[in-house]
Amino acid sequence: MGSTAASSEIPIVDFAKFLNGSGEEKEEVARQLDSAFCNVGFVYLKNHGVLKELVEECFSWNKKFFALPQETKMLAPHPPGGSHHRGYSGPGAEKVTQHIYDKDEISKQNDDFKESFESGNIHDTDQPNIWPPDDTLPGFRPFMETFFLSCSALVHNVLDALSLALHTPSPNLLSSAHGKSRFQLRILHYPPVAADQLKDSKRSRINAHSDFGSLTLLFQDSVGGLEVEDPHQPGIFRPAPPIEGTVLVNIGDLMARWSNDRWRSTVHRVGLPERAGLGEMVPDRYSIPFFATPDRDTIVEALPGCWDDGSRPRRYGPVTTFEYVQMRMETLYN
Numbered sequence: 657m658g659s660t661a662a663s664s665e666i667p668i669v670d671f672a673k674f675l676n677g678s679g680e681e682k683e684e685v686a687r688q689l690d691s692a693f694c695n696v697g698f699v700y701l702k703n704h705g706v707l708k709e710l711v712e713e714c715f716s717w718n719k720k721f722f723a724l725p726q727e728t729k730m731l732a733p734h735p736p737g738g739s740h741h742r743g744y745s746g747p748g749a750e751k752v753t754q755h756i757y758d759k760d761e762i763s764k765q766n767d768d769f770k771e772s773f774e775s776g777n778i779h780d781t782d783q784p785n786i787w788p789p790d791d792t793l794p795g796f797r798p799f800m801e802t803f804f805l806s807c808s809a810l811v812h813n814v815l816d817a818l819s820l821a822l823h824t825p826s827p828n829l830l831s832s833a834h835g836k837s838r839f840q841l842r843i844l845h846y847p848p849v850a851a852d853q854l855k856d857s858k859r860s861r862i863n864a865h866s867d868f869g870s871l872t873l874l875f876q877d878s879v880g881g882l883e884v885e886d887p888h889q890p891g892i893f894r895p896a897p898p899i900e901g902t903v904l905v906n907i908g909d910l911m912a913r914w915s916n917d918r919w920r921s922t923v924h925r926v927g928l929p930e931r932a933g934l935g936e937m938v939p940d941r942y943s944i945p946f947f948a949t950p951d952r953d954t955i956v957e958a959l960p961g962c963w964d965d966g967s968r969p970r971r972y973g974p975v976t977t978f979e980y981v982q983m984r985m986e987t988l989y990n
């Protein structure tokens with residue numbers, strides 16, 4: 657059972673009942689996900705099928721990679737511009753903005769204080785991976801390629817649960833719209849920062865934003881600081897603390913649009929952890945988001961079950977994934 661406290665709370669759902677359960681159990685999990693995504697846009701999944709050992713190992717590669725000397729990390733540089741999203745971005749390279757498309761407005765935003773490394777599907781010829789030379793961190797590349805596959809499998813399972821929730825004509829409608837699995841695995845490192853600097857949201861580790869794809873998985877370490885906007889009280893952010901053994905799953909803007917705003921793409925940010933004392937240093941934070949996007953030619957228009965000719969008209973015209981993503985990426989890097 658998902659917890660049923662206030663609807664702005666992020667429920668915990670046992671995904672084993674979808675992966676291995678009876679037809680009825682699958683339906684029940686699908687309903688729980690649907691309700692979480694309608695209410696807060698986020699859910700914690702336990703028994704999600706990505707092995708604990710793999711998650712732990714990914715955190716340890718995350719630490720090893722960012723501990724490399726800056727000049728070594730720069731051997732796998734993220735290309736300038738927003739269309740090839742692979743490789744290493746140093747502190748301040750990316751400004752996460754919330755629906756601001758004007759360059760002057762973007763430059764007024766605080767710089768995020770973080771560094772990241774992105775990799776994607778090995779078959780993605782549009783965005784080939786950019787790896788550091790093998791001898792700088794032997795084992796890193798094959799591990800990340802394996803972890804990608806495991807996260808990708810989870811995304812497809814969650815998509816199947818969502819298709820079930822909507823009773824789409826084809827039971828794998830959403831999964832097949834992501835058939836090429838052109839996803840993005842990011843490892844993120846936020847260096848230590850004085851708690852005072854994060855107080856009153858003067859500065860964020862990552863500014864308030866929503867994700868722009870379909871679904872995001874997020875593994876976080878034990879440091880905390882992730883906050884999710886209360887969908888029923890705009891401007892109020894609530895902690896989304898790490899919960900051992902779970903992965904957070906959230907809806908992105910493209911999925912919100914696809915679902916005709918049935919599912920919410922909720923604004924989130926990383927700031928001061930709940931327990932941090934002022935005057936202290938907040939330790940490094942490591943996290944691992946995995947971003948799913950449909951295949952580039954997928955036409956995104958209101959899904960079956962999300963609109964009707966009565967009280968739920970279609971709110972958006974059709975757009976391809978490619979057109980949509982281009983528009984959003986251009987604003988990220990300048």
Ligand SMILES: O=C(O)CCC(=O)C(=O)O
Pocket residue numbers: 844862867874876882924926942943944945
């Ligand atoms: O580091 C985190 O926990 C959040 C990362 C995030 O929201 C993002 O990369 O889109």
Ligand SMILES: [Fe+2]
Pocket residue numbers: 865866867924
């Ligand atoms: Fe995010």
